Amino acid sequence: MRETFLPYNQPDLGAEEIAAVSQAIQSNWITRAGITTQFEADLSAYLDGVPVLALSSCTAGMHLALLASGIGPGDEVITTPYTFAASVNVILHAGATPVLVDIDPDTGNIDPNLIESRIGPKTKAILPVHYAGHPVDIDAINTLRDRYQLTVIEDAAHAIASRYHRGKVGTHGNITAFSFYATKNLTTGEGGALVVPDPDVMDKVRMLSLHGMSRDAWNRYDNKASWFYTIELAGFKYNMTDIQAAMGRVQLKKLDAMQKRRHHIADRISAGLEGLPVTPPHIRPDVEHAWHIYPLRIELDAIDGDRGDVIGDLTALNIGTSVHFIPIHLHPFYQRQLGYKPGDFPQAERFYASEISLPLYPTMTDRDVDDVVNALSVALSHRLR
Ligand SMILES: Cc1ncc(COP(=O)(O)O)c(C=O)c1O
Numbered sequence: 515m516r517e518t519f520l521p522y523n524q525p526d527l528g529a530e531e532i533a534a535v536s537q538a539i540q541s542n543w544i545t546r547a548g549i550t551t552q553f554e555a556d557l558s559a560y561l562d563g564v565p566v567l568a569l570s571s572c573t574a575g576m577h578l579a580l581l582a583s584g585i586g587p588g589d590e591v592i593t594t595p596y597t598f599a600a601s602v603n604v605i606l607h608a609g610a611t612p613v614l615v616d617i618d619p620d621t622g623n624i625d626p627n628l629i630e631s632r633i634g635p636k637t638k639a640i641l642p643v644h645y646a647g648h649p650v651d652i653d654a655i656n657t658l659r660d661r662y663q664l665t666v667i668e669d670a671a672h673a674i675a676s677r678y679h680r681g682k683v684g685t686h687g688n689i690t691a692f693s694f695y696a697t698k699n700l701t702t703g704e705g706g707a708l709v710v711p712d713p714d715v716m717d718k719v720r721m722l723s724l725h726g727m728s729r730d731a732w733n734r735y736d737n738k739a740s741w742f743y744t745i746e747l748a749g750f751k752y753n754m755t756d757i758q759a760a761m762g763r764v765q766l767k768k769l770d771a772m773q774k775r776r777h778h779i780a781d782r783i784s785a786g787l788e789g790l791p792v793t794p795p796h797i798r799p800d801v802e803h804a805w806h807i808y809p810l811r812i813e814l815d816a817i818d819g820d821r822g823d824v825i826g827d828l829t830a831l832n833i834g835t836s837v838h839f840i841p842i843h844l845h846p847f848y849q850r851q852l853g854y855k856p857g858d859f860p861q862a863e864r865f866y867a868s869e870i871s872l873p874l875y876p877t878m879t880d881r882d883v884d885d886v887v888n889a890l891s892v893a894l895s896h897r898l899r
Pocket residue numbers: 570571572573574597598600601643669671672692693694695705706
């Protein structure tokens with residue numbers, strides 16, 4: 515057994531990030547200014563030239579995407595029950611109604627085959643989530659988008675480095691929201707970015723992100739700008755800061771190397787699981803997993819006890835874990851607000867009952883990975899029926 519506790523997640527931050535953040539602070543332009551603009555340009559280049567706006571979070575991005583797409587009271591937005599609360603809360607914040615559709619039991623992503631029957635006259639958008647960093651079937655969702663004239667907002671909180679067929683997630687023609695939260699593959703502490711292909715929608719998102727000020731007012735502190743601005747919309751305060759962007763620029767430079775390490779770790783975990791009563795993550799052909807999460811599923815029929823018991827065993831063996839996700843319809847708020855109840859989304863519930871997210875981050879050593887696998891092996895072999 516390991517002597518020290520292995521945390522579930524840790525960021526990969528070092529001297530370069532510290533130097534960049536320190537430089538940003540010393541520049542005196544600590545909130546949104548030139549470094550954020552440079553970070554947006556870097557992100558855009560990474561994503562094959564799509565237009566990008568850096569924001570305070572992925573949640574902020576999805577909220578603005580819905581508002582700028584004209585989605586509001588009376589409208590329905592289709593999403594998955596297998597997600598974090600943010601994906602559903604933003605729909606409620608926009609005044610619209612979330613309509614949940616069950617998941618594909620292999621990937622944990624919304625099942626595109628189940629979406630069409632839930633599309634009705636009130637449906638205005640689909641908000642799919644690239645669960646764990648495995649892309650959803652974007653072609654199938656884009657086909658529905660075109661057939662029914664819908665907006666698609668991709669929740670790519672887990673998917674900054676995912677690829678689907680020909681391109682990276684974020685380059686398939688939809689509004690796409692990334693998260694740079696502390697645990698994410700690229701972190702700015704808190705932060706996010708929104709890809710917005712339509713320039714008119716982008717103008718609206720940009721304005722809404724900073725109080726609803728007219729665009730000219732953005733640069734009102736430089737020597738060419740005037741003090742004058744107008745408020746065009748009741749906006750929000752969702753901008754990124756230069757301190758965050760400074761960290762983000764370094765993280766983006768490191769991203770390919772960090773991803774390489776994530777892939778190595780995921781492969782090493784998968785190889786070590788052979789023979790254990792578990793189902794490793796399923797990967798569809800022609801996609802690249804971002805390995806934000808390693809969602810292992812325990813074969814509950816083969817063991818005594820449940821997923822919670824195995825988590826308890828792993829904690830006792832000094833291995834930190836997590837669970838992604840508690841399905842939306844099992845939370846009391848959404849049951850009260852939307853009338854959902856246990857049993858409504860059986861695939862999501864089945865996935866949840868057996869899922870354990872294993873530690874997976876670039877600063878893990880191979881020894882750490884082996885400790886995870888060995889601990890699982892000990893925990894499960896003691897529980898074999
Ligand atoms: C699927 C999903 N969507 C959205 C979010 C929200 O991201 P943020 O914290 O950047 O708002 C998260 C957060 O972890 C998430 O897991």
